[in-house]
Amino acid sequence: MPNDLHSVNIEFAEAMKGYVSAEATTFADGYKEGEQAGHALALHVTVRITDLHAFLDTPEHAGTLSGHVDCPLLGGICPVSAGIFRLMPNTADRDRKVMYYQVYCTTPQGERFTFVGEKQVQHTAPLDLWHDTTTLFVNVFHGHIDPAQPAQATQWLSGIISLGLMDFMQVLRGMRATDGKGKTSVAGLMAFGEFFAGKLWDVYGPHLPPKPNQPQRRYAKCTTEGVQGADITVHPFTTADGLGLDLTRFSRGASDDVVLIVHGLTSSSDMFIMPEHQNLVQTLLDQGYADVWTLDYRGSCRYPYNLVRSRYNFDDIALFDHPAALAELRRHIGPHRRVHVVAHCVGALTMAMSLFGKTVQGVTSVILNSVALTPYVPGWSTLKLALGPWASDYLLGIEYYNPSWRRQPGWSVGKLLAMGADLMHQECDSPECHMLSFMWGAGKPALFNHANMMKVTHDRLGDLFGGVDVHYYRHVHKMVTSDHTAVKYERGDPRYAALPDNYMKHAAEIKTPIFFIQGQDNRVFADSNIRCHERLDKIVPGRHKLHVFPGYGHQDIFMGKDVAKDIFPHLISFLREHSHA
Numbered sequence: 001m002p003n004d005l006h007s008v009n010i011e012f013a014e015a016m017k018g019y020v021s022a023e024a025t026t027f028a029d030g031y032k033e034g035e036q037a038g039h040a041l042a043l044h045v046t047v048r049i050t051d052l053h054a055f056l057d058t059p060e061h062a063g064t065l066s067g068h069v070d071c072p073l074l075g076g077i078c079p080v081s082a083g084i085f086r087l088m089p090n091t092a093d094r095d096r097k098v099m100y101y102q103v104y105c106t107t108p109q110g111e112r113f114t115f116v117g118e119k120q121v122q123h124t125a126p127l128d129l130w131h132d133t134t135t136l137f138v139n140v141f142h143g144h145i146d147p148a149q150p151a152q153a154t155q156w157l158s159g160i161i162s163l164g165l166m167d168f169m170q171v172l173r174g175m176r177a178t179d180g181k182g183k184t185s186v187a188g189l190m191a192f193g194e195f196f197a198g199k200l201w202d203v204y205g206p207h208l209p210p211k212p213n214q215p216q217r218r219y220a221k222c223t224t225e226g227v228q229g230a231d232i233t234v235h236p237f238t239t240a241d242g243l244g245l246d247l248t249r250f251s252r253g254a255s256d257d258v259v260l261i262v263h264g265l266t267s268s269s270d271m272f273i274m275p276e277h278q279n280l281v282q283t284l285l286d287q288g289y290a291d292v293w294t295l296d297y298r299g300s301c302r303y304p305y306n307l308v309r310s311r312y313n314f315d316d317i318a319l320f321d322h323p324a325a326l327a328e329l330r331r332h333i334g335p336h337r338r339v340h341v342v343a344h345c346v347g348a349l350t351m352a353m354s355l356f357g358k359t360v361q362g363v364t365s366v367i368l369n370s371v372a373l374t375p376y377v378p379g380w381s382t383l384k385l386a387l388g389p390w391a392s393d394y395l396l397g398i399e400y401y402n403p404s405w406r407r408q409p410g411w412s413v414g415k416l417l418a419m420g421a422d423l424m425h426q427e428c429d430s431p432e433c434h435m436l437s438f439m440w441g442a443g444k445p446a447l448f449n450h451a452n453m454m455k456v457t458h459d460r461l462g463d464l465f466g467g468v469d470v471h472y473y474r475h476v477h478k479m480v481t482s483d484h485t486a487v488k489y490e491r492g493d494p495r496y497a498a499l500p501d502n503y504m505k506h507a508a509e510i511k512t513p514i515f516f517i518q519g520q521d522n523r524v525f526a527d528s529n530i531r532c533h534e535r536l537d538k539i540v541p542g543r544h545k546l547h548v549f550p551g552y553g554h555q556d557i558f559m560g561k562d563v564a565k566d567i568f569p570h571l572i573s574f575l576r577e578h579s580h581a
Helices: 003-007 027-037 052-057 129-134 165-174 186-204 280-286 314-333 345-356 379-396 413-424 431-439 455-459 471-480 528-539 568-577
Strands: 009-021 040-049 062-071 076-090 096-106 112-122 135-142 155-162 176-178 231-238 244-251 257-262 291-296 338-344 365-369 514-519 545-549
Touching: 003 052, 003 186, 009 027, 009 052, 009 062, 009 135, 009 165, 009 186, 027 135, 027 155, 040 076, 040 096, 040 135, 040 155, 052 186, 062 096, 076 186, 096 186, 112 129, 112 186, 129 135, 129 186, 176 186, 231 314, 244 314, 257 280, 257 314, 257 345, 280 291, 280 568, 291 314, 314 338, 314 345, 314 471, 338 345, 345 365, 365 568, 379 471, 413 431, 514 528, 514 568, 528 545
Parallel strands: 257 291, 257 338, 338 365, 365 514, 514 545
Antiparallel strands: 009 040, 009 155, 009 176, 040 062, 062 076, 076 096, 096 112, 112 135, 135 155, 231 244, 244 291
């Protein structure tokens, strides 16, 4: 790199326009709702790089921003007081770069806010380079916040703005590279162009998949060392359809407020007692909830129930597992203590089905993450749900999907599928992560944002997740194609006669307050909980609450390294509203 680039300045202007919404929402929903309401937002900024050599040499590849934000929801034109621009630094994903725009502004009314936007440069679809490099996903937060901790800030607006073709031509025409004497620097323009093209090649050029990692097991499977200062007891019970399940109790003494925590499909209660970070069970105990229980229902990877071709569906969990678990819990704590439920993913979906299907009663409050009664999934997932079960049963002869297939000795159809997932997912070197993305959702990765995960957690995904019987996918698909509503899988089957055909049927009668939570980057169940809250709020206004966490996806809401400060305070606050400790 020529040393004379130290004196070279790069400058260009960008004008991006789009729409935002003031509701707690995803980026796509914010754009759609903003467009319908006419809530436009435009960012007019000038990017300045004052030392091209330092820009190219440092990993942040940073410059400064000046200009203004123009948005009626913010009161009009809001000048930028300070701004940072980063051009495609490396991220926690091997195959993803970002173009980062962050500015501090003040509205005409004197209210300060922080604008954070990212262009996600990752090859996830054919011919996506133009979209990736011109589309800015925007969050606006109240106050001048630490942008590295968005989940702890108060969100104001969300949406999408973009650079049009003519706007892009203006950027090219206006780009300047000048040396210390103010003259045009051809060498500077060439160095900047080479850098930009090289970064794009890193993302969109052909590459071999990384060699699978070889993690060393640091924690034993099913370890309880993540919970300190509690008596731990296991309480087996049997469902009405004959399955043996377990409740685990973490106790520091008697408590009038008891918390039951429920995992998602193919994971287990291990996700709530992880020793590598401050986990949910430990947090609840430390916050004065002295009687905490976790449930391993039939979807738990601690059991072999999902490793055969069964015909279990979500109605089985709602009708048999959750009622039996709560009956066993009540047998130990008595009929008068308040019970609060925290549930995730399919655990949340089926707990909502039990609650609204009236197979469980006496629950004081509920926190549901990611999905409840209105399942929405990305488009690619819809296709997988439609074709995957049939292809698995009748074409490939696969009884279940296993995230650990890639490491199994010998050859099998499952191992070949896992190797195919490695080819499609080059964002990391974990075969388990690749298979989990193939099994659930659409994204690279699908289940979480890599930046939120500790390396030790990422290395033990094979211990934390297990196989899943493909029949469950059929029930998800039926719900998605039934106007995105939780419905019974087999309406005419007398086995499920106690359940409603449509689980929204009794929505107005359910008095239990629900706190719907989800990550803004959820790539498994998309905006399901946002939609569920919207639908229920029309039926029973104000009864339930919603919170969307910027920077989080699906699984990292509970398994991320910073959840104790980003997520759990919101859960504790809701529980305290409905507790009388």
